[in-house]
Amino acid sequence: xxxxxxxxxxxxxxxxxxxxxxxxxxxxxxxxxxxxxxxxxxxxxxxxxxxxxxxxxxxxxxxxxxxxxxxxxxxxxxxxxxxxxxxxxxxxxxxxxxxxxxxxxxxxxxxxxxxxxxxxxxxxxxxxxxxxxxxxxxxxxxxxxxxxxxxxxxxxxxxxxxxxxxxxxxxxxxxxxxxxxxxxxxxxxxxxxxxxxxxxxxxxxxxxxxxxxxxxxxxxxxxxxxxxxxxxxxxxxxxxxxxxxxxxxxxxxxxxxxxxxxxxxxxxxxxxxxxxxxxxxxxxxx
Amino acid sequence: xxxxxxxxxxxxxxxxxxxxxxxxxxxxxxxxxxxxxxxxxxxxxxxxxxxxxxxxxxxxxxxxxxxxxxxxxxxxxxxxxxxxxxxxxxxxxxxxxxxxxxxxxxxxxxxxxxxxxxxxxxxxxxxx
Numbered sequence: 001x002x003x004x005x006x007x008x009x010x011x012x013x014x015x016x017x018x019x020x021x022x023x024x025x026x027x028x029x030x031x032x033x034x035x036x037x038x039x040x041x042x043x044x045x046x047x048x049x050x051x052x053x054x055x056x057x058x059x060x061x062x063x064x065x066x067x068x069x070x071x072x073x074x075x076x077x078x079x080x081x082x083x084x085x086x087x088x089x090x091x092x093x094x095x096x097x098x099x100x101x102x103x104x105x106x107x108x109x110x111x112x113x114x115x116x117x118x119x120x121x122x123x124x125x126x127x128x129x130x131x132x133x134x135x136x137x138x139x140x141x142x143x144x145x146x147x148x149x150x151x152x153x154x155x156x157x158x159x160x161x162x163x164x165x166x167x168x169x170x171x172x173x174x175x176x177x178x179x180x181x182x183x184x185x186x187x188x189x190x191x192x193x194x195x196x197x198x199x200x201x202x203x204x205x206x207x208x209x210x211x212x213x214x215x216x217x218x219x220x221x222x223x224x225x226x227x228x229x230x231x232x233x234x235x236x237x238x239x240x241x242x243x244x245x246x247x248x249x250x251x252x253x254x255x256x257x258x259x260x261x262x263x264x265x266x267x268x269x270x271x272x273x274x275x276x277x278x279x280x281x282x283x284x285x286x
Numbered sequence: 287x288x289x290x291x292x293x294x295x296x297x298x299x300x301x302x303x304x305x306x307x308x309x310x311x312x313x314x315x316x317x318x319x320x321x322x323x324x325x326x327x328x329x330x331x332x333x334x335x336x337x338x339x340x341x342x343x344x345x346x347x348x349x350x351x352x353x354x355x356x357x358x359x360x361x362x363x364x365x366x367x368x369x370x371x372x373x374x375x376x377x378x379x380x381x382x383x384x385x386x387x388x389x390x391x392x393x394x395x396x397x398x399x400x401x402x403x404x405x406x407x408x409x410x411x412x413x414x
Contacts, residue, residue, distance in 0.1 A: 001392040002399060027374040027392035030399075066380060068390070096389055120396045179303055180394035183372050187392060190373040225345075225372075 001029040001187070004121040006112040006148065008035060009050035010138050015162040016127030017054050021061045023125070024097075026191045028068045032100040033058070034115055036108040036144075048103055055101045068096035108137070109147035116154055123184065124152055127159045135160070135276035149275050149284050155184050158275055158282045163249055165192040165281070170253040171199045171239075172218065173211060177255055181285035182221055185253060188283070189227060194251070196222060198231045201239065253283040293408045294336075297321040298328040298354060299343040299370065308341070311397045312404065325349035329357060336362045339388075339407045341400070344371035344378060352381060359386045364414060366407035370395070 005020045007013030017033075024031050033054050035047040062069045071092045078086045104111040116124050128135045128145040135158070136142040149156045168189060189196055200215035215231055222229045234241075275282045295317045297308050305321035312319045320337075322328035325348050340358050344351035355367050366388040371378065374392040382390050388410070389403045 001395055026376050026379065028379050028390045029392060066383065068379075068383070120398050122394050122396065183393035186372045187374055190375060 001027050001123065002119055002121045003029045003031050004112070004116050004119055004124045005031065005033045005054075006035070006108075006115075006124060006126045006144075007033070007050070007054065008137050008139055009046040010127075010129065012127035012129050012137075012159065013050070013054075014127070016125050016159040017057060018162060019157070019159050020125050021058055023123075023187075023191065024058070024062055024069070027187060028097050029122075030098045030100075031058070032102060032115065032119055032121070034102045034104065034112065036104045036106060036111040038106070038108070040105055041103065051101050051103060055099065058099055062099075067094075069094040069099050071095075108139075108144035109151070112144065112148050113151055113153075116152060121154050122180065123155050123157060124148060125157045125159065146276060149282070152284075153286065155181060155286050156284045158284070160279075160281050163281075165194050165251045166249040167195040167197060168251045168253050168283075169197050169199060170255075170285075171201055171234075172214060172255050173201045173236075177214070177218060178286065181255060182218070184283070184285060186222075186225065186227070188251065192251075196227060196229045198222075198229055200231065200233045201236045202233050203236045250280050251283055252278055252280055253285055255285045292316065292318040293338045293404075293411070294318045295320075295404065296328060296331070296337040296340045298325060298341070298346075298351070299323065300325075300346045301343070304343065304370070307397065308400065311401065315401055315404075317404070317408075325351075325354055328354065332358065332361060337365055338411045339366050339368065339404055341368045341370060341404070344369055344382075345373050352378070352385070355382060355385050355387060364411065366411055368400075368403055368407060370400070 003020060003023060005016060007016055020031060023029060033051055035051050037045060037047050041048055072095045074090050074092050076088050077091050079089050081087055126145055129138055135145055137144050145158060149158055168185060170185060198215060198219055200211045202211050219229050219231045295312055297305050297319060299305055300323050302323055305323060309319050309321045325346050329349060342351040342354045351369055355369060358365050358367050368389050368391060369382045369387050370391045370393060372393040379390050388407045391400060391403060
């Protein structure tokens with residue numbers, strides 16, 4: 001698994017970093033810590049300093065002798081420089097897994113999305129402020145989290161608070177559910193020892209056959225793996241009521257594939273608005 | 287192992303979709319691949335021949351991936367074993383590390399990631 005952490009210097013990013021450390025501890029994922037400066041950073045810019053601090057924190061938690069991230073030996077590697085030339089520099093890599101720290105310059109959401117594609121990330125993790133309200137970053141790139149959630153090609157975990165995940169409330173329509181998204185839920189359930197509740201969204205009363213079939217199929221997938229799962233159907237028009245029933249210890253998971261009924265039914269920016277309004281952390285699955 | 291021989295890879299995962307994805311991708315990359323969805327069959331095959339690299343899922347009915355890793359390393363210490371798992375925990379990661387796993391890859395992963403790991407395992411085998 002490859003995880004991309006995108007953060008700034010504010011406390012919500014530190015919460016997201018804690019989640020990354022937890023995920024890495026269990027999964028041995030290759031991890032990239034990324035920040036994006038709107039302009040060339042100066043020596044007093046808080047972002048490089050924050051990234052440095054995040055790396056230290058990560059290695060403090062996971063750099064021990066038995067860790068796959070433990071740094072073994074120095075090696076020389078050729079690095080591409082901006083002007084097309086190369087420089088041979090001495091680097092120290094993890095024994096088995098990599099922790100990369102990167103700083104990019106430009107538009108935050110664009111750079112994060114590009115980095116995820118280049119890195120082949122399976123999951124983007126980022127924090128944001130504004131429980132139940134705004135879901136923003138306290139900087140010029142304020143709406144970056146919403147834009148990343150709305151446009152990423154991979155799954156995105158948006159951390160709003162430093163709270164345990166006790167239940168995953170996974171809402172689905174009849175859109176195709178990818179194997180990768182099921183595996184992502186498996187991992188999160190295992191790591192957090194969380195409960196799973198599947199909510200099949202239906203439209204215009206009654207269970208649409210496709211939604212019902214999908215719900216049973218996915219329920220069986222988890223059941224076959226020995227994961228206790230409860231299921232229920234909910235009318236799409238009452239979707240917001242469904243949301244209001246969950247607590248801060250829930251992780252709300254939504255499948256948002258290209259053909260997701262949710263994205264077809266709601267305006268294009270609905271996902272972005274939804275994650276802002278949602279009171280808990282959100283996992284958008286793709 | 288000589289340089290003109292194809293590197294041999296065994297895949298064991300009880301989810302057929304994983305074998306279906308991995309086998310053609312590894313074959314396309316030039317590896318000789320055999321895949322199994324039952325650990326008993328994979329174990330039997332190991333009594334017949336050695337593989338350079340073995341990729342195994344962890345959670346399976348019957349002989350699980352940890353037992354498979356133990357058996358492979360006991361029989362062929364030089365075979366590099368890559369563990370893939372949909373239920374990663376710190377304990378299983380540590381245990382597989384102690385048992386000599388080459389790498390531990392949590393699902394989901396992209397084919398490129400597993401190909402990279404197999405390539406590294408192959409390089410280690412060839413340099414041995």
